[in-house]
Amino acid sequence: MSGGIDSSVAAYLLKKEGYEVEGITMLIWKSDSPYPVPMSANSCYSPDKSKDLEKIKEISERIGIRHHVVDCSDLFESAVLDNFRSEYMNGRTPNPCIWCNQKVKFGAMLDYASSIVDFDCFATGHYARVDKLSNGRYALRKARDGKKDQSYFLSRLSQKQLSIVRFPLGNYLKSEIREIDEYLGFHEKGQFESQDFYGGDYSDLLSAEDRKGEIVFEDGHHAGYHNGYWHYTIGQRKGLGIAYSEPLYVIALVPDKNLVVVGPEPSTHSSSVIASDAVFGAYEDFEKDKIYKVKIRSMAEPKEAYAEKTENGFRVSFLSFVKGAAPGQSAVVYDDDTVVASGIIV
Numbered sequence: 001m002s003g004g005i006d007s008s009v010a011a012y013l014l015k016k017e018g019y020e021v022e023g024i025t026m027l028i029w030k031s032d033s034p035y036p037v038p039m040s041a042n043s044c045y046s047p048d049k050s051k052d053l054e055k056i057k058e059i060s061e062r063i064g065i066r067h068h069v070v071d072c073s074d075l076f077e078s079a080v081l082d083n084f085r086s087e088y089m090n091g092r093t094p095n096p097c098i099w100c101n102q103k104v105k106f107g108a109m110l111d112y113a114s115s116i117v118d119f120d121c122f123a124t125g126h127y128a129r130v131d132k133l134s135n136g137r138y139a140l141r142k143a144r145d146g147k148k149d150q151s152y153f154l155s156r157l158s159q160k161q162l163s164i165v166r167f168p169l170g171n172y173l174k175s176e177i178r179e180i181d182e183y184l185g186f187h188e189k190g191q192f193e194s195q196d197f198y199g200g201d202y203s204d205l206l207s208a209e210d211r212k213g214e215i216v217f218e219d220g221h222h223a224g225y226h227n228g229y230w231h232y233t234i235g236q237r238k239g240l241g242i243a244y245s246e247p248l249y250v251i252a253l254v255p256d257k258n259l260v261v262v263g264p265e266p267s268t269h270s271s272s273v274i275a276s277d278a279v280f281g282a283y284e285d286f287e288k289d290k291i292y293k294v295k296i297r298s299m300a301e302p303k304e305a306y307a308e309k310t311e312n313g314f315r316v317s318f319l320s321f322v323k324g325a326a327p328g329q330s331a332v333v334y335d336d337d338t339v340v341a342s343g344i345i346v
Contacts, residue, residue, distance in 0.1 A: 001025050001060070001067065003052040005181045005191055006125030008059045010168040012184060014123055015063050022117055023060045023067040025053065026109045028076035035081055036204050059186050070112040072104050079103040085206050091253035092328025093233045095153075095298065098342075102156040102279075106165065121166050126150045129170035130162050138162035139282035142337040145173045152298045155332045155342035156279045206230055213258030215242065218251065218267060226260050229253045235268055235324020249324070269321040275331040275343025276313040282338045285309050293334040294318070296325050296345065307333050313343040 001007045001023040015021045053069065060067040080100050087094035110122055127143035128151045138159055143149040157165070169177055182189050210227040217223050224242045226232065232239075236250040240262060249268045252261035273296060286292070286307040293302035294316045305316040316331060325331075325345055333340045 001056050002125070003056040003059070004125070005177060005187055006127075006169060008063075008125075008186045009177050009180050009184075010123055010125040011060070011065060012063050012180070012186075013168045014166070015065060019121075021063070021065045021123075022119070023056065023065050024109070024113050024117075025056055025067070025069050026072040026105065026112075027069060028073050028080075028104070030073040030077060033073075033077060033081075034207070035077070062184075062186070066117075068113070068116055070109060070116070072109055072112065075108045076100070076104050079108075081205060084202075087328045088202070088206055088230050089208065089255065091229060091255040093326040094328045095330055097153045098156055098330055101154055102158075102161075106154075106157055106161045110161075121164050123166040123168055125169055126154060126167050127169050127172075127174070128154050128167045130165055130167060133282060135283070137282055137284075140339040141170075142334075143167075143170045148174045151339055152295055152330070152332050155281070155330060155339050158279060159281075162281075203228075203231055211258060213260065215240065215260045215262055218261060218263045223248070223262055229255060229258055229260050232260050234326035265323075268323045270318070270323075270325045271321050272315060272317045273322070273325050273331050274310070274313065274315050274346050276310075276346050278309075278313040278341050278343035280341045282335065282340055286314070286333070286340065290335075291319070292316070292340065293336075294322075295332045295334070296322050297329050302334060305333075307341070313346075314341055 001011060002025065011021055011023055057067055080096050080103065083099055084094050084096050113119065127145055127148040129141040129143060131139050131141060133139050140151055140154055140157060140162060142151045181187055208228060208230055213226050213229060214222060215224040215226050224240070232250045232253060234250055237247055240248055242248055242262070246264050248262040249265060250260060251263045251267045254261065286309060289306065291304050292307050294305045295302045303318050303320065303322050305318040307314055307316045314333070316333065327345050329345050330342055331345050332342045
C-alpha cells in the first residue's frame with residue numbers, strides 16, 4: 001500500500017470480496033544513502049514518507065485491515081540504484097521500475113512479509129491481469145484500461161511470482177477506480193497522483209562530475225561538444241546544441257572514449273533487436289513464423305515482429321522498423337494482450 005488511490009481501492013475491493021486482507025508498505029529510503037535527496041518529494045525514492053504512512057494507516061483503519069511496514073532500503077539501493085548507476089555509466093539506458101518490481105516489490109518485500117504474516121496471495125494496485133493457462137503456466141495480460149496498462153513494467157515477474165499475485169484493478173478503468181475512491185472518501189476529488197521513480201534529474205544519481213567530450217557523426221567527423229555521455233540516451237533529439245541542416249539524434253554512446261555519436265533520423269532505425277537475460281511468461285518458447293507485437297520501451301507503440309529464442313534470450317525481427325532501440329531497456333513480446341517474454345536489449 002503506497003497511500004495512493006490505486007492501492008487503497010485495491011485493498012478495499014479485496015476486503016469487499018471476502019478476502020482476509022492485510023496491508024504492507026515498503027520503505028526504500030536510507031538515511032545514510034550516498035545518493036542525493038530528490039528535488040521533488042513526489043517520487044518513490046524520497047525521505048519524507050511520514051505523511052504517506054499516516055494516510056495509509058488511516059485508510060487501513062477505515063477498511064478494517066492491519067498494516068505493516070518493512071524496510072527494503074538496503075536491497076533497493078543495491079538492486080535498483082546501484083544497477084541504475086552502473087547501466088548509465090556503461091552507456092546503457094535502464095528501466096529502474098522493472099528491476100524494482102522483479103527484485104524488490106515482488107521479491108524481497110514478499111520474503112520480508114512472509115516473516116511477519118502468513119499469506120496465500122499478494123496483491124497490488126497495478127493495472128494488469130493474470131490468468132492460469134491450460135498448459136499450467138501463468139499468463140500476465142494487459143489491463144482492460146489500455147492507457148493505464150502496466151504489463152510492460154511487470155513483464156519480468158517469474159512464474160512463481162505470478163502464481164500468487166492478484167491485480168484487483170485489472171478489469172477496471174482508472175475513471176471507475178477514481179469514482180470508488182471518491183465515494184469512499186479516501187482522497188480528495190481530483191487527487192494528483194503522478195509519481196516518478198526519482199523526483200529530479202536522473203544524472204544526479206550518477207555521482208559523476210561533468211567531463212567535456214566530443215559529439216561526432218557516424219563517420220567520426222566532429223559535430224560538437226558535451227559534458228559527459230551519461231547525460232544522453234539513445235534516440236534523444238533535444239538538448240544536443242548542434243545546428244545542422246536536419247534534426248540529429250543520439251545513435252550511440254562510447255563510454256571509454258566519452259563520445260556521443262549522432263546521426264539523422266534514419267540512423268535511429270533498427271530492423272531487429274537482440275535481448276538477453278530473458279524471462280518467459282505464458283509460453284516457454286515462440287511459435288515459428290508467428291507474428292507477435294513487441295514494445296522496446298514503456299511508451300512505445302508495439303510493433304509487429306517475428307521472434308526466436310537464443311541461448312540467453314531472444315531476437316526479434318520487425319516487419320517494418322523501430323526507432324531508438326536503446327541497450328538496457330526492456331523488449332517485451334506480446335501475443336495479443338499476453339506477455340510471452342521480456343528481455344534486456346543488448
